[in-house]
Amino acid sequence: MTTDRSSLSNPGRTDEGGLIRDQNYNWFIGFIRNIGIAIGVDVELWALKDGLTICRELNLSAVEIEIDAKVVLGWVSDTYNCNLHHAALILDCKTLISQIPQVRMNHCFREASKCVDALARRGSELDQDFIVFDSPTMDIVMLLYYDKLGVYYERLCP
Template sequence: MEKIVRWVKPVFPFVKMNSDGSVGSNMAGMGGIIRNFKGDVLIAFAGPLHHCKVIFAEMMGLSYGLELCYKMGFNNVAIEIDALSLIHLIRKNTMSDPEFFYNIRKIKCLLDGLNFSLNHIFREGNACADFLAKKGSQINGVEEFSNTSLPQQLRGLVRLNKLDIPYIRSI
């Protein structure tokens, strides 16, 4: 069985931030991308992490992306991540995992200052952030990209999203 998955442009005055984390056998990274209502890239980022749990990599991508929103003055933010477990951790009012207490508290504090929505998107619809998280696991330091400095493969993924080309997810 198959499901159609799309990345949908945000509605003005919102920007959309997609973030992700990636963990391999001996490397980890985080990444994300912030786009406007036309689907144009405002900024993207990728960075390495020490080997960690996937949920931690996801948290780091979200946290870095939220910090960029503050830095760039984006107050209306539609957030999409492919880690449903992270959404549950953020929405819970109790903290069951002391290992991530400070990370979740930081994310909640960053969210408090925003007009935001936080939604799950399947990995296929999060392809740009997924690409950046994998790239982050292969570089030495955090890199930020403007619309004109995007890696070629990412430029293609952004174009597919802007054209509303769907992804097919096998379920």
């Protein structure tokens, strides 16, 4: 499972998305949410919670989590202390993790998954609050293929 956020500013209008793949790195299920105004780590936590909730509902027995927010990984693995503002979301994530028999969490660089990045950006187009995709849309198919091949994208900074 890989999650990401998209925002116009921090704090600002934000969206999140994620992708759950099978053991062969093929699409299993994708999701996006329009969050509204929030700060980055809140949105990263929402994305993680949404992904874990779907994994739990699907009764997945083993999940590898890839997320680009090191602080969020630290919070849910008890490496870092958090403030009360984030405590409820962190507790929700920890509870969901405890309900999945095998979980491995890894930090990944933001550039690691263009597919998940594209899903997260799509949240701003939503009329609904949350959407789950059983199959990739046509604009995601090629990005999914490149991600599967391990194509690396450099991040361009102005």
